[in-house]
Amino acid sequence: MADGGLTSRHIVIDPVTRIEGHAKITLHLDDSGRVQDARFHVTEFRGFEKFCEGRSFREMPAITSRVCGICPVSHLLASAKTGDALLSVQIPATAAKLRRIMNLAQIMQSHALSFFHLSAPDLYLGFGGDPNARNIFGLIQQKPELARTGIRLRQIGQRIIEMLGGKRIHSAWAAPGGVTHPLDGLQRDAILAMLPEALRISQDVVEDFKRQLPNFSKEIESFGRFPSLFLGLVTPDGGIEHYDGRIRVVDENGSIVADQLDPAKYQEFLAEKVESWSYLKSPYYRSMGYPTGMYRVGPLARLNIADRCGTPRADAEHIEFRQHGKGAVLSSFHYHYARLIEILYAVERIEELLADSDITDSRVMADAELNGNEAVGCSEAPRGTLFHHYKVDDNGVLTWVDLLIATGQNNLAMNRTIRQIADQFLNGLKLNDEMLNRIEAGVRAFDPCLSCSTHAVGKMPMHIQLIGPDGTLVDERQRGSGGRS
Amino acid sequence: MVPLLTRGSAAPEAGVDVDGHSTKSHGPTPLRDSREPLHRHPLIVGMGQELRGDDAIGRRVAERFATLHPDMADVLSVTQLTPELAESISSASEVVFVDAREGGIPGNLRMEWVALESRPSTGLSHLTAPEELLAYSSGLFGFAPDAVIVTISGSCFDYGTALSPTVELAGDRAVEAIRAWLESRSVHRADVSAIVPPCPESSALS
Numbered sequence: 234m235a236d237g238g239l240t241s242r243h244i245v246i247d248p249v250t251r252i253e254g255h256a257k258i259t260l261h262l263d264d265s266g267r268v269q270d271a272r273f274h275v276t277e278f279r280g281f282e283k284f285c286e287g288r289s290f291r292e293m294p295a296i297t298s299r300v301c302g303i304c305p306v307s308h309l310l311a312s313a314k315t316g317d318a319l320l321s322v323q324i325p326a327t328a329a330k331l332r333r334i335m336n337l338a339q340i341m342q343s344h345a346l347s348f349f350h351l352s353a354p355d356l357y358l359g360f361g362g363d364p365n366a367r368n369i370f371g372l373i374q375q376k377p378e379l380a381r382t383g384i385r386l387r388q389i390g391q392r393i394i395e396m397l398g399g400k401r402i403h404s405a406w407a408a409p410g411g412v413t414h415p416l417d418g419l420q421r422d423a424i425l426a427m428l429p430e431a432l433r434i435s436q437d438v439v440e441d442f443k444r445q446l447p448n449f450s451k452e453i454e455s456f457g458r459f460p461s462l463f464l465g466l467v468t469p470d471g472g473i474e475h476y477d478g479r480i481r482v483v484d485e486n487g488s489i490v491a492d493q494l495d496p497a498k499y500q501e502f503l504a505e506k507v508e509s510w511s512y513l514k515s516p517y518y519r520s521m522g523y524p525t526g527m528y529r530v531g532p533l534a535r536l537n538i539a540d541r542c543g544t545p546r547a548d549a550e551h552i553e554f555r556q557h558g559k560g561a562v563l564s565s566f567h568y569h570y571a572r573l574i575e576i577l578y579a580v581e582r583i584e585e586l587l588a589d590s591d592i593t594d595s596r597v598m599a600d601a602e603l604n605g606n607e608a609v610g611c612s613e614a615p616r617g618t619l620f621h622h623y624k625v626d627d628n629g630v631l632t633w634v635d636l637l638i639a640t641g642q643n644n645l646a647m648n649r650t651i652r653q654i655a656d657q658f659l660n661g662l663k664l665n666d667e668m669l670n671r672i673e674a675g676v677r678a679f680d681p682c683l684s685c686s687t688h689a690v691g692k693m694p695m696h697i698q699l700i701g702p703d704g705t706l707v708d709e710r711q712r713g714s715g716g717r718s
Numbered sequence: 719m720v721p722l723l724t725r726g727s728a729a730p731e732a733g734v735d736v737d738g739h740s741t742k743s744h745g746p747t748p749l750r751d752s753r754e755p756l757h758r759h760p761l762i763v764g765m766g767q768e769l770r771g772d773d774a775i776g777r778r779v780a781e782r783f784a785t786l787h788p789d790m791a792d793v794l795s796v797t798q799l800t801p802e803l804a805e806s807i808s809s810a811s812e813v814v815f816v817d818a819r820e821g822g823i824p825g826n827l828r829m830e831w832v833a834l835e836s837r838p839s840t841g842l843s844h845l846t847a848p849e850e851l852l853a854y855s856s857g858l859f860g861f862a863p864d865a866v867i868v869t870i871s872g873s874c875f876d877y878g879t880a881l882s883p884t885v886e887l888a889g890d891r892a893v894e895a896i897r898a899w900l901e902s903r904s905v906h907r908a909d910v911s912a913i914v915p916p917c918p919e920s921s922a923l924s
Contacts, residue, residue: 284769284877299768302797350801350846369801369850373857381858387802 258672260655268659271652273513273644273676282634290316290603290629295405297621297636303346303682306339306394307614308636309407310476311621315610316409318497319625320601327594328411330586333476334424335397335407336612337579337586340475341431342390343615344532344572347680348438349383352569355674356445360452361667379441382434386576389431393583396420411598421587428584432546435577439550442573449566453557455657456675457565457650460485462518462528463537464642466613469493473539473551473578475613481538482518482528487560490518496611499620499637515644516637527645530617531679532571537561542574544581550574565650568678603629614639616680640681650675758863760791760900761810765798765817772824772872772885776816779868779892787897799846804854812903813865814896815848818885822871825888829895832865866899868892 261270281300288296293316297308310332317324350369357376358367373380397416398406406413446453462485466478471492480494480502494502504519504526517526528534536555542548554574557567586592603625610621617639624633654675658668764780767773777795784793791814794806799815807813815832832848834856846854848867856862870892873882881889 280877281769296769299797302767302800305797346800370853370857373853377857380854384801384804384854384858387800388805391802 258651258676260651260659262662266662268652268656271648271655272508273647273651273681282636285634286631288631290319290623290625290631291409293621293623293631294407294409298405300636301682304339304343304614304616306335307612307619308621309405310336310612311610311614311619313407313409313610314612315608315621315623318608318610319603319605319623319629320409320599321604322410322599322601324411324599325594325596327415327591328597328599329477330589330592331397331412331416331597332407334583334586335394336476337583338390338393338397340390340613340615341576341579342387342394343680344576345383345386345390347615347677348569348572349380349386351680352674352677353379353383355670355677356442356449356569360670360674367670379438382438386431386434389427392427393424396424408598410601413598415595415597416593418593421593425584425587428580431580432577432584435573435580436546439573439577442570443553446570452671452674453564453566455654456671456678457646457653458563459649459653460563461646461649462490462521462526463534463561464518464528464530465535465538465618466496466611467492467539468543471540472543473535473541475535477612480611480618483538483561485561485563487537487558496618496620497609499609499611499622503637505637505641513644514637514641516642517645524645527649528642529565529646530639530642531568531615532575533562533565533568534617535613536571536574542578544578544585547574547578547581550577565646565675565678568680572680603627616640616682617642638682640679643679643681647676647679647681650678758809758811760812760814760903761806761863762791762793762814762816762896763799763803763807764793764795765815767797769877769879771874771876771878771880772870772882773818773875774879775818775870775872775881775885775889775892776868778881778886779816779870779889779896782889783893783896786893790897790900799848799851801846801851801854803846804851805859807851807863807865808855808859808861810863812863812900813848813852814899815865815867816892816896817867817869818872818875819869820872820875824871824873824882825884826871827888827891827895828869829866829899830869832867834862864903868896 257274259272259274260268261272263269281297285293285296294309294312297312298305300308313332353376354367354369354372357379358371360367369380397412397420399414462482464480464482466474467481468474468478471481479492480496480499481492482490482494482502484490491502502519503516504523506515506517506523508515515523516528517523518528519526536551537558539551542551551574554567554570555562557564557570562571606626607624608622612619618637619639620635620637622635622637623631625631651672654671655668658665658671660668762780762783764777766776768777780793780795783791792806792810794803796803813832819826819828832852834849834852848865852862852865870885870888873885
């Protein structure tokens with residue numbers, strides 16, 4: 234591991250769980266004991282890009298949807314869209330609407346997992362508590378209805394995906410040219426029947442969260458509250474967009490830096506920095522250079538770049554949300570808030586799309602042959618903008634693949650967030666639970682997903698080390714056991 | 719780890735292994751819920767990443783079990799555990815989780831009780847642990863069935879869809895171990911560790 238010329242003390246936090254890649258956090262202190270830098274290391278090599286080479290582009294939706302157990306739909310859709318571009322086809326309007334519904338259902342269920350399962354114990358049981366009690370068990374005991382509604386939202390999202398795709402996850406239903414089968418009237422009605430409950434839950438949770446916000450003033454101030462760019466897709470008139478659209482970039486003042494950029498030309502406006510200490514690439518906005526071009530993607534960014542949501546309840550919440558910033562809403566803590574508004578939006582938008590008269594049209598696939606050798610597909614995954622970029626030979630066999638994932642795009646901002654939290658809560662050279670809890674929670678606000686790794690049992694407890702200037706171990710902490718031994 | 723949502727006494731309970739020897743189980747006492755419906759079925763949940771070599775063995779075992787013994791259990795094959803599975807679990811008579819394990823002799827097979835215990839937060843993970851699913855099941859849906867986890871030590875977790883031969887063979891033994899355990903459940907509650915077919919050193923190391 235390269236230390237980048239940093240001196241003095243390093244605090245190493247190794248919060249790796251049993252499955253999701255090998256990640257750790259190091260805090261780099263200067264001679265005065267203040268946090269000079271923080272790094273969220275990902276040492277699990279993402280080899281899927283190489284793995285895909287030599288395969289047909291038509292296989293890619295099915296393959297890439299297996300990359301991640303949490304957001305399979307995101308890869309499925311980005312891959313299918315890349316395939317559309319390689320075919321040079323405009324897919325049937327109904328197919329595009331069905332894909333859009335599936336993407337929104339995915340956002341609903343993924344956000345529910347992030348908020349209710351991962352972050353709710355922090356938010357409702359307190360950041361300073363014993364981690365043995367500040368977990369989902371504690372939440373079930375103290376807030377059973379909240380835990381239950383979280384599961385219910387996930388079930389509804391998963392059920393919609395299943396009704397569209399035939400399988401709950403890893404469906405190859407979206408394919409280059411459209412989707413493999415249409416939605417029938419009974420399925421449409423079954424989805425519509427679930428939406429009132431989802432709407433009620435999402436409205437209640439937003440209201441409850443807003444009531445809780447005054448309790449989190451310290452966290453709002455310290456959890457990644459800093460200027461940055463925000464990037465994501467918008468509609469042609471600047472509305473929120475999750476499936477299609479073009480790229481908008483805004484700055485911390487909420488001013489538009491760039492608009493209606495073609496996602497297919499992402500390499501013209503984004504560059505990727507590769508650090509020796511992480512396999513996670515660190516993209517930045519090219520024209521501002523590294524690291525000034527740091528940007529955030531995901532729910533917070535989407536609500537910061539969009540002029541409106543376009544559905545009545547989400548629009549009202551969006552207006553209120555934007556009051557939390559003078560320009561853009563800067564605190565990464567508000568990723569949670571934005572996530573809840575996006576769930577509300579997803580429910581409303583799905584209902585609108587299902588009301589379209591052609592939603593059960595049987596024409597959902599465009600037939601075409603390969604008409605290009607390079608293409609980019611882009612959509613908004615729950616965690617942010619996702620790019621798939623393929624090069625193929627004349628037989629459609631992949632010769633090069635680049636997957637630019639949301640967690641990578643938030644990498645620089647996550648590091649900045651960790652540094653800010655550690656700087657505020659580190660007291661001396663002793664690791665304390667309160668700081669560690671908050672660092673974990675700060676990272677969780679971004680909902681990073683490293684699910685591309687293995688799931689083998691018996692891997693990696695949370696390991697924290699404090700190493701002095703001479704390399705000796707000053708302090709060390711271990712939290713729990715991620716698996717069995 | 720702190721016992722939290724109890725399901726009956728936590729004291730070890732006397733049992734009998736397949737050879738008729740008196741034993742003690744090593745996990746929490748399984749709960750028999752008085753509200754248990756008559757038609758609960760066993761549930762097998764195989765998990766793993768299908769593109770990471772031996773990590774997929776849990777799923778392959780579950781799928782093979784479904785093929786060989788289609789009437790014996792409901793089967794789920796998933797990339798990773800997620801909270802909404804708790805509802806299916808709460809409807810099952812017992813649950814067998816099947817997963818790959820890093821470390822140990824490749825092909826080595828273990829079967830252990832899954833305790834209904836509090837575990838520290840999983841930090842940054844989207845992974846739901848079997849223990850958490852049981853807690854969801856009990857706390858939110860009123861019933862947590864007895865559960866075991868079968869793990870198979872993997873050999874290669876590189877990118878690819880093939881299992882290593884040793885691990886694939888161990889998968890057959892895992893199917894048999896699960897069948898034997900489920901059958902034993904209908905007769906008596908036996909010590910689970912005694913039911914796992916022996917793993918000869920020679921085959922485990924091959």
